[in-house]
Amino acid sequence: MPRVVTIRTVAERAGCSIATVSRVINGSARTSAEVEARVRAAIEELGFRPSEIGRSLKTLRARTLGVVIPSLTNPVFAASVAGMEAEARRRHHTLLLTATDYDAAREPEVVETLVAQSVAGLVLTVTDADDNPTLDRLDAEGIAYVLIYNEPRRTERAAVSVDNAGATFALAKAMIAAGHRRVIYVAGRFATSDRARTRYLGYLAAMSEAGLAAEAPLELDYLADPAGHGAALAGVFGPPGRPTAALCSNDLLALSVMAALRALGLKVPQDVSVAGFDGIALAGAAYPSLATVDTPTRRMGERAVEKIFELLDGSAAPTLERLPFELRPGGTLAPAPDASPVASARRPDAASPSFPASPEPPSE
Amino acid sequence: MPRVVTIRTVAERAGCSIATVSRVINGSARTSAEVEARVRAAIEELGFRPSEIGRSLKTLRARTLGVVIPSLTNPVFAASVAGMEAEARRRHHTLLLTATDYDAAREPEVVETLVAQSVAGLVLTVTDADDNPTLDRLDAEGIAYVLIYNEPRRTERAAVSVDNAGATFALAKAMIAAGHRRVIYVAGRFATSDRARTRYLGYLAAMSEAGLAAEAPLELDYLADPAGHGAALAGVFGPPGRPTAALCSNDLLALSVMAALRALGLKVPQDVSVAGFDGIALAGAAYPSLATVDTPTRRMGERAVEKIFELLDGSAAPTLERLPFELRPGGTLAPAPDASPVASARRPDAASPSFPASPEPPSE
DNA sequence: GGCGCGCCTGAAACCGTTTTCACAGCCGTT
DNA sequence: AACGGCTGTGAAAACGGTTTCAGGCGCGCC
Known part of the structure; x- marks a missing residue:
C-alpha cells in the first residue's frame, strides 16, 4: 500500500487546502509564515514527497530526459551517458535510458516509448542523422532533441559532436x-x-x-x-x-x-x-x-543536456556544435617498418610516441 | 504544442466513448468488431499514442524501473545496465537511470527521486547492503527492489550477485x-x-x-x-x-x-x-x-529485472541469488619468479595461461 | 409473448497535482 | 466613511488515462 500520503493528507494535517500546500512546496505564491510553518511541519512528519506523475499530468511535461544510444557496452557511450546523468541531476531531471543495439529499425519505437512518457527532451545517437524519419517526426511535433556524436548536414538540427x-x-x-x-x-x-x-x-x-x-x-x-x-x-x-x-x-x-x-x-x-x-x-x-x-566524451554528454535546456527555454536555436578534440599519441603508432628494400632497416621504437599531440601535425 | 491528440480526440473521430477506446487499446474488455475497427483506424490516422503519465496516474505505478549504480564509467555496471535495459524493454518498461558516484550520502536522495516517479521497482548497487537506512525504508514501504553485486547478510533482501x-x-x-x-x-x-x-x-x-x-x-x-x-x-x-x-x-x-x-x-x-x-x-x-x-555481468542485469517482476507478481519471495562465476585464465598470471635464491631461475612464459578455468583448481 | 440473461457501450468517478478564479479581510487613500 | 487595491486563502477545474457502474439491446427459452 505505497503512497498513502498525498497532498490531501498534508493539507488535512496542516489544516489548510491542497492549493496552499502546493504553493508552499513550489514557492509559486506567497503564503503566511504561520501557515507555511504548519505545512512544512506536516510534510516533515508525514514524510510526504509529491508525486512526479501527478505533477507531470498537469504540466504535460515530465522532469525526465529520454536517452537513445546504440549500446552501453561501448565505453564511449557509457561515458557520455554518465555526463548526461550528472548534468540532468544538477537540473533535477532523471534519465530515461534506452538502447537500440545499432538497429535502425528500433529507433522509431524507442523514441515513441520515450515520447509517450512525456519526456522534456531527448538526447540521441542515431544510425543516420540526415535521412531519418524519426527525427523528422520530432521536428514536426516540436519535441526538443539534441544529437550526440552524429553530425547532421542539416544545420537546423541540434547536435553535439566533434569534427569526425x-x-x-x-x-x-x-x-x-x-x-x-x-x-x-x-x-x-x-x-x-x-x-x-x-x-x-x-x-x-x-x-x-x-x-x-x-x-x-x-x-x-x-x-x-x-x-x-x-x-x-x-x-x-x-x-x-x-x-x-x-x-x-x-x-x-x-x-x-x-x-x-x-x-x-x-x-x-x-x-x-x-x-x-x-x-x-x-x-x-x-x-x-x-x-x-581524444574526444571529450563525458563533457559531450553534459553539453547535450545543457543544450536541451537551452532549446526548451528558447535561449538558443538548434545548432551543430563541435567540441575540440586532441590527437593522443600512443605506443601503438610507430614509424612504418621500412617497406622499401633499398632503405635502411630502422628499428621502430614502441616506447616513443610518434606524432605530436596538436590537432594539426606539421604538414610535412 | 505537443500532444494535441488524446484519447478524447480518438473517441470523437471513431464516434464512441473514451472508455471504449481504452478497452480497445488494452484489450481489457470485449468490443464489437465494427467499433474496434473504427477505433484502430482513428488511432492510426491520428498517430495516437496513449500518455504513460495519464495511465500511471490511475495505476499509481509507472512502467519504469529505477536503477541506482555507483558509476557508469565502470564497464561492469555499464554491462549490467545493458542487461537490465534489454530485459526491461522486453517487458515494456523503461529504465530511470541514476548514479551515486560511490557517494553513500547520495543514495537516499536518488532513491527518493525514483520513488517520487512511482517506479514499479528498483535495481541497485549500494555501498553497504547490510547497514543501510535507505533499504530499510524501501522494506518498510513495501517497494520492490533487487540488489545487484551486493551480497546482503540479511537473507530477506532480494539480490543477484556472485560468490564474491x-x-x-x-x-x-x-x-x-x-x-x-x-x-x-x-x-x-x-x-x-x-x-x-x-x-x-x-x-x-x-x-x-x-x-x-x-x-x-x-x-x-x-x-x-x-x-x-x-x-x-x-x-x-x-x-x-x-x-x-x-x-x-x-x-x-x-x-x-x-x-x-x-x-x-x-x-x-x-x-x-x-x-x-x-x-x-x-x-x-x-x-x-x-x-x-568472469562474472555474468549482463545476465545479472537481466536476472535482476526478472526478479523485480517476480517480486511484483508475488511468484517468488526475495532471496539472495548467486550466479555462477568462472576463473578466466590470462597472461597476466604466471608462475612466481622464484623468490628463493637456491631454486633454479625458471623463466615465466607470458603466453601460456597459468591456471585452469575451473572454479576450484586442484588443491595442490 | 414475456422474461431473463449476456454482450457492448457510455457516463462518470477517480488518480495527485497545478493553476485559475473568486472572495474575504485589511489597509491606505480620498 | 466609502472605496480600491493588495494579500492570503480555498473551491474547483483541469490534465489523460482506467475502471466501475448502470443500462440498452438482442436473443433464447419457457
Missing part, C-alpha cells in the same frame, strides 16, 4: 607522416554508424592529399567474437605487401583488432601500427597505449 | 598454486564498496589456508589519475622482497595497476602477476590478457 572527418584526417596524416604508405581503415558496423562513414571520408582525404592509394575499408563487427576478426584480418594482413597501419573507427574496435593481430602473430606496433577514435579511458591503460583521437 | 568471497578465494588459491607467496590485495574505494571488502575476506581465507602471511590491503582510487597510483604502488613494489602478485578488487583497477606497474619499470607478469575481478569484455583484449573472475 577532420579528426580522422589529422590522425591519418599522422600515420602517413610516420612513414606509413599502406594504411587501412577498419570500421565496425559501417552500415549502422554514420560516424564510421564520416570518419572514413577523413581517411580518404588524407590518403588522397598524400597521393596514396586508399584501401577498401575493412568492416568488422566488434560485438562478435574476436575469433571472427581473425579470419577477416588474416585476409588483409596475411598476403605480402600488407598494410602497415590500421586506422580503426573507434577505440573498442582498435583494442579488439590489436588482440586479433597478436593472435595472428603480428606485433603491434613493430609489424602493424594501430590507432583508434574516441579516447576511452582504457585506451591509455592498454599496452602499448592506444594512439587515438 | 568464494571467487576471490579461488583466484587467490590459483595465484598461490602458481608459486606466489607474497600476494597483495589491491582495492579501489574500499570504504564505499562492500564488494571490495567481501572479496578481501576471500583473499584472507586463501592466504590463511596456505599458511601465508596476508598483506595489508592497498587502497587505490581508480578514478583518480593513474599517476597517483604510481606513488602508492612504488611504495609497495619498490622495496626488496616485494609482492610477486597483485590481486585487484576489479578489472578496471587491475588494468590501471598494470599500466602503473609498467610505468615503474616492472614487467607483467614476469615481475608481478596481476589478476582482476568481474570479467569485463576488455580484460580479454588487454595485453597480456587479464586473468580474472
